[in-house]
Amino acid sequence: MTEPPAERGAYHHGALRAALTEAALDMLDEGGLARVTVREVARRVGVSPGAPFRHFADRQALLTAVAERVLADFGDWQRAAVAGTDHSAFYAFGLAFVRYAATYPHRFELLRSAVYGRELPEALRPGMAQVGDLATELIVAGQRAGELRPGDPDMVRLAAHALVYGLSQMIVDGFLPAENAERLVEGALTIFGQGIKGTSD
Structure with a gap:
């Protein structure tokens, strides 16, 4: 199964980690802790559901x-x-x-x-x-x-x-x-x- 284009080329080094953190912060501001899920953060950034786990356990x-x-x-x-x-x-x-x-x-x-x-x-x-x-x-x-x-x-x-x-x-x-x-x-x-x-x- 191939990864989405954004996941293959748009993020490198610490860029994906920073993008995931920023998206999670936006979600926190919008609706509180309960609103923040790894799956939704990944969706907002445009990567696969498993991609965040490369940076966060x-x-x-x-x-x-x-x-x-x-x-x-x-x-x-x-x-x-x-x-x-x-x-x-x-x-x-x-x-x-x-x-x-x-x-x-x-x-x-x-x-x-x-x-x-x-x-x-x-x-x-x-x-x-x-x-x-x-x-x-x-x-x-x-x-x-x-x-x-x-x-x-x-x-x-x-x-x-x-x-x-x-x-x-x-x-x-x-x-x-x-x-x-x-x-x-x-x-x-x-x-x-x-x-x-x-x-x-």
Whole structure:
């Protein structure tokens, strides 16, 4: 049985892997994780149903590659937000986290399943490390500039991460109304930045 022309000549080296990953990302944006199937990804790219398995052992491996691509995009999104803000860089970083989830809820769904589990896939470790390093860098810079209170940067990062993750989930789930989400997020981040402990102690 001969392969389709597109499969014989159009893809070589890493081009087919990249095309499959991009098609899977498009399907994810369109309908969420349940929409992404290896067979449909192959059909969209124009190759045989078995061709993707030359690059991905199974559907989960394909989704991990998509998550890797999403993490890179997510990191670029946050760096752009920090570079273009007139506000505190750490505040902009947190707000960008929530905005990304609200803009791409299905990508957030994928990251939630791929990243926030018991074991982080090896392929996703570099992307997560870059995002984490950027957050720590912004915390330390903010503390040195007097924008953030002194404290263990790792604990500040953990607390902030929990806040923006929870807010993102509440928006994606529809618990926070979309039309008021940004205002509510800005308020929550401002309260977090100010601290909630009173001065009576």
